[in-house]
Amino acid sequence: MALGATFAGVIRRELRLALRQGSDSIMVVTFFVLTVVLFPFGIGPEVNILERVSAGILWVTALLASMLSLDRLFQTDYDDGSLELLTLTPTAMEIVVVAKIAAHWLTTGLPLIVAAPLLAVLLHMDGAGFVTLLLAMLLGTPSLSLIGSIGAALVLGARRGGVLLSLLILPLYIPVLIFGVGAVDAAIHGFSPDAHLMVLGALLLVALPLCPWAASAAVRQAIE
Amino acid sequence: MRNGTLTSSFAGTSLTCVRGERVVFTGLDFSLNAGDALILLGPNGSGKSSLLRLMAGLIRPAAGELSWNGEAVAADRERHAGRIHYVGHHDAIKPVLTVIENLAFWARLHGAESDDKTDAALERLGLDHLAGTPGKLLSAGQKRRLNLARLLAAPAPLWLLDEPSVALDRASVRVLEEIIAEHRAGGGMVAVSTHADIDLPGGRELQMADYAVTATWNAELGTWL
Amino acid sequence: MHRFANPARFLRLAAVVMPWTAGATVLLIAAGLFFGLVASPADYQQGDTVRIMYVHVPSAWMGLFVYTTMAVASATALIWKHPLADLVAKSAAPIGAGFTLVCLVTGALWGKPMWGTWWAWDARLTSMLILFFLYLGHMALVDAFDDPTRGARAAAILALAGFVNVPIIKFSVDWWNTLHQPASVVKMGGPAIDPSMLAPLLLMGVGFTTFFVTVLFLRVRAEILAAKIRAIRLTQVRGQGVG
Structure with a gap:
């Protein structure tokens, strides 16, 4: 009972904060859109080239956008003293962390998924890849939030946390990137993307219990 | 509740606290019984805050043990968290949430079922007229009072207050003294670090300086202790 | 209990062990180089370039071995709070990074004659590159924290998270590689190895390991001494502050 109440309470608070501060989700999506739009300027507007690299561009950019939004996962709570009170809840700290990660995904991962098909159109992605792109992002972006939570907790109180976070997290994002792009490319070329999607699902299942646990340990040592 | 508040006791034996590579205090003993108040005294850096954080479970002692009714606290940190209220240096107030939202969140997290206690807590600390005001508009004193309102919004037998009177005016300090007195009369316990501007009748004083570590070269271990 | 509970014992152990491992390193690597560069045949396909293998492959082994060492040390530090384990993990990381870098550089040197390019997105090389990151x-x-104990604890959690990820990354990169590379590309170390090649390879591998142990002892000793200096400074500061 108390677990559910804590989980719901933390999610409600996080969503309310995101909604009132407003700009956070919009900034993440804006970054996503703007960065994707840079690519045609960088590699030329030829349809066949853009089509070929569209899945990769969308995933790499989504990865970066997700990572850039991580600093608000724990940092503001750490600065204003909320985080130490959150660790002093009568329910397991992991529940609080899972709730925060879930809220983070709802406010950053989900908007990315909504924006992705529009950007896929801009990049001339083959129509066969659209559904798979959405499925792959639905399975992959929660893993990004989960893995990222470890990094976000580890850099609390560190000097130059932002740059450090990218160094810690981006290598760990590579498996999600590989299978996310793989799924879309397979669908575009007429193969079944199931194997890739299943691996993405497996990655999520592994990350779901392990990452909140590691992130909780990292938060505890950060406030100690 | 398995342990009635009236019978509870909280004690620490031969506690050592290490912050970074520095031993802050060592061999510290204390005990609190129902209705007791412990006043931590000492200059900055003597470990008052560290001791309170250690009591809260935010820091693990490098040596020694904390016990609640004779049971080791470290065995179940969630259960211990349910028994305490910790007020630290930061007020943990979200600027975009209203006063009542800020308070209700922490009260719910501490198991409060309904909001009537939060309303009463706000009234007691003179914040009821600000209930719908966003946190960013509060003055430092109002923020501190909102933080202290957590003490009343959800019950907990042990209060750990780190310099609670900072930013409070005389009248608010009086209210705080009354609240603490009522808490103790009801069998609650409190540990306070203060520069002696809070009046706690019958409170025991703990001089942190008594447990400070004087560095000596330990040839056996090859290090300064 | 205390952070530097038994550095004295470690320092005594280091004084005993280091001369032996240092000596063994010199002998093993000298022997390995002799058999590798002089006494072993050139490859019938690759010629003398195959001799890069005697540095490249043991470096790759060491890159993985040192990361494993770090993960074990980090787990020890987190679970048993052993004061030396943090120092071992911290001291091992730059050595492991060095081995990994050597592996990447020799890989590039080997890749030029083999593939005609300094860098190919070969599965093994790519995995090593990620390990380097x-x-x-x-x-x-x-190094990101003012308090060294904070940095050590955070890094211990990271090392374990990374260690869990290494096989996942390896699997992902292999999968990715088979999708994008035609199977005709020659895999490094792929063909069966002649015994005359295996001997120098193993000699170098063991020599690299004793080298690692020697340097690790050196670095941990330096860390202990640095901590002592910090402790002395701290007591001086405190002497003025609290009295």
Whole structure:
């Protein structure tokens, strides 16, 4: 009972904060859109080239956008003293962390998924890849939030946390990137993307219990 | 509740606290019984805050043990968290949430079922007229009072207050003294670090300086202790 | 209990062990180089370039071995709070990063005659490159805090998270590689190895290991001495502050 109440309470608070501060989700999506739009300027507007690299561009950019939004996962709570009170809840700290990660995904991962098909159109992605792109992002972006939570907790109180976070997290994002792009490319070329999607699902299942646990340990040592 | 508040006791034996590579205090003993108040005294850096954080479970002692009714606290940190209220240096107030939202969140997290206690807590600390005001508009004193309102919004037998009177005016300090007195009369316990501007009748004083570590070269271990 | 509970014992152990491992390193690597460069045949396909293998492959082994050492040390530090384990993890990271870098550089040198390019996105090389980034992240995190104990604890959690990820990354990169590379590309170390090649390879591998142990002892000793100096400084500061 108390677990559910804590989980719901933390999610409600996080969503309310995101909604009132407003700009956070919009900034993440804006970054996503703007960065994707840079690519045609960088590699030329030829349809066949853009089509070929569209899945990769969308995933790499989504990865970066997700990572850039991580600093608000724990940092503001750490600065204003909320985080130490959150660790002093009568329910397991992991529940609080899972709730925060879930809220983070709802406010950053989900908007990315909504924006992705529009950007896929801009990049001339083959129509066969659209559904798979959405499925792959639905399975992959929660893993990004989960893995990222470890990094976000580890850099609390560190000097130059932002740059450090990218160094810690981006290598760990590579498996999600590989299978996310793989799924879309397979669908575009007429193969079944199931194997890739299943691996993405497996990655999520592994990350779901392990990452909140590691992130909780990292938060505890950060406030100690 | 398995342990009635009236019978509870909280004690620490031969506690050592290490912050970074520095031993802050060592061999510290204390005990609190129902209705007791412990006043931590000492200059900055003597470990008052560290001791309170250690009591809260935010820091693990490098040596020694904390016990609640004779049971080791470290065995179940969630259960211990349910028994305490910790007020630290930061007020943990979200600027975009209203006063009542800020308070209700922490009260719910501490198991409060309904909001009537939060309303009463706000009234007691003179914040009821600000209930719908966003946190960013509060003055430092109002923020501190909102933080202290957590003490009343959800019950907990042990209060750990780190310099609670900072930013409070005389009248608010009086209210705080009354609240603490009522808490103790009801069998609650409190540990306070203060520069002696809070009046706690019958409170025991703990001089942190008594447990400070004087560095000596330990040839056996090859290090300064 | 205390952070430097038994550095004295470690320092005594280091004084005994280091001369032996240092000596063994010199002998093993000298022998390995002799058999590798002089006494072993050139490859019938690759000619003398195959001799890069005697540095490249043991470096790759060491890159993985040192990361494993770090993960074990980090787990020890987190679970048993052993004061030396943090120092071992911290000291091992730059050595492991060095081995990984050597592996990447020799890989590039080997790749030029083999593939006609300095860098090919070969599965093994790519995995090593990511391992190198993991090392860099660990080293950066250790140094990112004013309080060295904070850095050590954060880095311990990172090392374990990274260690869990290494096989996942390896699997992902292999999968990715088979999708994008035609199977005709020659895999490094792929063909069966002649015994005359295996001997120098193993000699070098063991020599690299004793080298690692020697340097690790050196670095941990330096860390202990640095901590002592910090402790002395701290007591001086405190002497003025609290009295």
